[in-house]
Amino acid sequence: MNEHASITKPATRTYQKSTTPTKIDFTRPEGEEAICAPGSMHWRIFKNSIAMGIGGVAAVLLEFADARIRSGVWDHSVYPVDPIGRSQRTGMAAMLGVYGPKSMAQRVIGGVNRMHAKVAGETPNGEKYTAQDPELLDWVSATAQYGFLTAYDRFVHKLSEEEKLDYWTGGDEIAKLYGVTEIPHSEADFLVMMERLVPRFEPHQINSDFLEIVSSGKARPQIPAFIHRALARAAVDILPPIVREKLDLGPEWNLSLPERLMVKFIGRQADKKVDTESPAYQAALRLGLPGNTAWQ
Template identity: 60%
Template sequence: MSAPAEKGYAIDYLHPAGEPALVPPDSPQWRVFKNPIAMAVGGVAAVLLEFADARIRSGVWDHSIYKIDPIGRSRRTGIAAMAGVYGPASAARRIIGGVNRMHRKVVGETPAGEAYRALDPELLDWVSATAGYGFLEAYHRFVAPVSPADRARYYRDGEAVARLYGVQRPLTSDADFHAMLETLLPRFEAHPINLEFLEIIMSGRAAPTIPKVLHRALARAAVSILPPAVRARLGLGTAFDLTAIDRLMLRAAGKLADRVRDRNAPAWQAAVRLGLPGDFAWRSPAAQRRWFAQRGMQPNAVGVAAT
C-alpha cells in the first residue's frame, strides 16, 4: 500500500517489480517491523529516549510541527522507517535524503543556551540507536522472544539504512546501545514535554477506533522498556507502571497482530515485489530457509540492494 502522498512521503511497495530493498527479506527486521504493536510501543519508547536529551527535544519542538500535529509528525517518521526496511531502495534513498535535507536546517539553542544541530554525529547516532533498540525490545517483550543471534543480525542488517542517515556508529549489539546510553545519561532530565507526549499517546488521538485502555497500556509498556536509569532520570514513577492486565492485553494483541497476514501491509507488498510469497515475513526463519532451498536459491541472492 502506498504511504500517504504528502511532502514526498509516497511509497509504492509493489513497484518497480524486482527492485531490492535496503534490508534483506529474511532479516529479523522484516519480522519485527511488520508488527504494529512492536512498532507502536518501540516508537513511543524511542521518542522518550530522544526527548531525554534537551538538544533533541528542543530541535524537535522548535523546528517541526510536532507541537501542533504530533500524530502527523509521528506518522511520517513511521513511513520513513518502513521505507528503509521494505521500500524499493531508490524510494528509500529518496525519502531518507529528504529527511536529511530537513535536518540540515535544524540548528538552534536549548532553553539553557546550549547550541545544537540535528546533524551532530552524536545526536544522529543516538536517534538511530533509540529506534533500533525500541522496536526490537518491544517485539521481544510483547510479541515473541528474539534470540541473541537474531538480535545481532537485526542490528547488523540495519547498518545500511543508518549510514544513509549519516549515522557514524550504527548499533551492532545491545552492548553498543548501553555504552552510548552510559555516555549520554548524565545529560538526561525530566521535562513537561515528556509528560505531554505520553498524555497524547494515552488519549488515543493517534488511532481513535482503538479502545483508550489499549493506548494507556501502550504508553506504560513503552515506559517499561526504558532502561531503569533513564526512567528514573525522566521521573516516570509508579503512575506509569505496567500492570499485569496491561501486559496480558499487549501480549495478546502483539501475538494476534503477528498472525494477521495483511495484503496491504508494506511487508506483504515488498515480498510480492521481490517475487516472494506475500506472507514471507510471517513465516518462521526455518520455513523461509526451506522456501529458498526448494528452489536451489541462497537467501542473500534476493532482495537486498548494494550500498
C-alpha cells in the same frame, strides 16, 4: 510560561516541511530490491504494528530525554501542533528504509538529510545544537534500534541471541544513509552509548504531554482507550531503569500484570495477522515473493 511547557501550546514558528511521502506504493517498481532482504529480522519485526508502536514511543522518550534533540524537534518540526502526523511520517520513513525500493529509500533519506542540514538552534538553557551533530544522529538511530527490538522481544516473541545479533547488525546500511557513524551491534553497545548521555537527561513536561497523547488514543480512536494506555505504559516499561528515573516517570506509568498479559496477547495476534495493505506484504509482491513472506 516556558516555550516548551506544553506540547499542545499553539506554535508560531516556521517549521521544516517533511520530505517523507505520506502514501507509498511498495509494489513498484516491480523487482527492485529493498535495502533489507526478505527473511531478515527487520522484515520480521517491522511488520508488527504493536512492536513498532511501543518501540517508537520508547524511542521518542529516549530522544526527548536530551534537551538538544527535544528542542530541535520542538522548534523545527510540526511536532508541537501535529505530534500524531509527525510520528506517522517518521514511521513511514522507517518502513520505507526496510521494505521500500532501494532507489526510493535513498532518495527520501537524502531529502531528510538535506532538511536536517537546515536545523540548528539553542536549547532554552542556551546550548547550541545542530541536527547533524554526529552524537545526536547516532543516538536517534540507536534509540529506534533499541525500541523496536526490545518491544518485539518483550511483548511479541522472545528472540534468541543469534536473532538479536542479526537485527542489531542488519540495519547498518540504512543508518549510514542517515549519516550515522556509531552503530551499536548489541544492547551492551547501546547501553555504553546511553551512559555517555545519561548526565544530560532530564524530566520535562513535553515527555508527560507526549505520553498523555499516546494514552488518549487520538491516533486510532477506533481502539479502546484502555489499550492505548497499556501500550503507553509498555513503552515506559522497556526504558532502561536509569532513563525512567531521570525522566521522573513514576508509578502512574507502571504496567500492571493484566495490562502486560493483554499487550503480549495483542502483540502475538498482530504477528499472526497477514495484512495485505501493509508495506511488508506489498514489498514481497514487488519482489515476486508470496505476500506473507514476512510472516513465515
